[in-house]
Amino acid sequence: xxxxxxxxxxxxxxxxxxxxxxxxxxxxxxxxxxxxxxxxxxxxxxxxxxxxxxxxxxxxxxxxxxxxxxxxxxxxxxxxxxxxxxxxxxxxxxxxxxxxxxxxxxxxxxxxxxxxxxxxxxxxxxxxxxxxxxxxxxxxxxxxxxxxxxxxxxxxxxxxxxxxxxxxxxxxxxxxxxxxxxxxxxxxxxxxxxxxxxxxxxxxxxxxxxxxxxxxxxxxxxxxxxxxxxxxxxxxxxxxxxxxxxxxxxxxxxxxxxxxxxxxxx
Amino acid sequence: xxxxxxxxxxxxxxxxxxxxxxxxxxxxxxxxxxxxxxxxxxxxxxxxxxxxxxxxxxxxxxxxxxxxxxxxxxxxxxxxxxxxxxxxxxxxxxxxxxxxxxxxxxx
Numbered sequence: 426x427x428x429x430x431x432x433x434x435x436x437x438x439x440x441x442x443x444x445x446x447x448x449x450x451x452x453x454x455x456x457x458x459x460x461x462x463x464x465x466x467x468x469x470x471x472x473x474x475x476x477x478x479x480x481x482x483x484x485x486x487x488x489x490x491x492x493x494x495x496x497x498x499x500x501x502x503x504x505x506x507x508x509x510x511x512x513x514x515x516x517x518x519x520x521x522x523x524x525x526x527x528x529x530x531x532x533x534x535x536x537x538x539x540x541x542x543x544x545x546x547x548x549x550x551x552x553x554x555x556x557x558x559x560x561x562x563x564x565x566x567x568x569x570x571x572x573x574x575x576x577x578x579x580x581x582x583x584x585x586x587x588x589x590x591x592x593x594x595x596x597x598x599x600x601x602x603x604x605x606x607x608x609x610x611x612x613x614x615x616x617x618x619x620x621x622x623x624x625x626x627x628x629x630x631x632x633x634x635x636x637x638x639x640x641x642x643x644x645x646x647x648x649x650x651x652x653x654x655x656x657x658x659x660x661x662x663x664x665x666x667x668x669x670x671x672x673x674x675x676x677x678x679x680x681x682x683x684x685x686x687x688x689x690x691x
Numbered sequence: 692x693x694x695x696x697x698x699x700x701x702x703x704x705x706x707x708x709x710x711x712x713x714x715x716x717x718x719x720x721x722x723x724x725x726x727x728x729x730x731x732x733x734x735x736x737x738x739x740x741x742x743x744x745x746x747x748x749x750x751x752x753x754x755x756x757x758x759x760x761x762x763x764x765x766x767x768x769x770x771x772x773x774x775x776x777x778x779x780x781x782x783x784x785x786x787x788x789x790x791x792x793x794x795x796x797x798x
């Protein structure tokens with residue numbers, strides 16, 4: 426009995442793509458994670474679980490798509506249809522299985538010559554058979570550089586912490602100092618400031634003050650409030666006005682009700 | 692717990708007496724039954740072994756059981772190459788043992 430031509434916001438087929446990208450349980454985020462490759466330690470692989478076969482794998486509340494691990498080969502078990510590598514990395518033990526392909530000559534070329542006591546990187550999907558977990562390997566290669574093991578541990582730690590706490594403020598992923606991350610990610614559990622990292626400190630400070638004021642969405646923040654908040658050694662009235670001018674020129678802020686009220690351009 | 696063999700330096704080693712650990716290290720001297728190695732934080736550890744020590748490169752990762760604060764009985768060795776940035780390794784080891792991160796890395 427509908428009138429036809431009506432707009433149904435909730436049942437629109439396009440609703441999913443409009444879901445908030447920042448929402449933790451939004452559909453968009455879920456599918457992105459299922460197509461991503463996540464570095465994990467073997468202990469983390471063993472901690473992941475799935476609700477039932479064919480459901481997604483979950484680790485600490487986040488979905489896990491493909492995984493990549495580094496471990497050293499403790500055992501190789503060759504069977505007719507597949508080869509099973511037992512991997513250990515000091516945090517746990519996991520089996521990685523690769524299915525044999527038809528042509529055995531190509532097999533060796535593609536999969537390298539993996540031997541016991543070699544360190545390898547395996548990328549693949551998590552699978553469970555009965556109550557045992559495996560990694561179904563999509564790619565296996567020997568790890569040539571010994572530093573790769575350490576990089577991988579930090580990579581796994583970084584990604585887990587980032588998913589937990591939000592992106593670190595301005596620090597590019599891949600640096601090997603987690604202490605820098607936690608100091609920043611605990612203070613800034615959102616990525617608002619990431620856009621402003623290229624600005625000088627006083628300007629960043631001003632933006633931060635503007636963002637933190639509850640009224641910043643409406644009338645703007647009075648310049649006196651900003652000045653009081655950024656007041657510290659070496660900051661003068663003139664340097665604050667210069668900074669505000671530079672931010673206006675750059676388009677990061679604009680004046681609202683009058684020349685003395687500012688708001689961040691979002 | 693039996694699968695656990697965390698990477699350690701000489702300062703963290705004593706926490707794991709009686710357990711398996713991994714020590715990334717630089718090989719200093721070898722004798723018939725022991726190998727002296729330098730850990731990532733500059734400390735020295737004596738590694739006891741029987742048979743062939745199996746170390747063929749200047750840097751290696753020794754996996755073994757901790758006997759006391761400076762002695763380890765080798766179970767296996769992974770040969771790393773002739774170059775390893777032990778300072779970087781030490782920072783990683785300190786991070787993974789940091790109580791904030793330990794439970795993320797290990798189970």
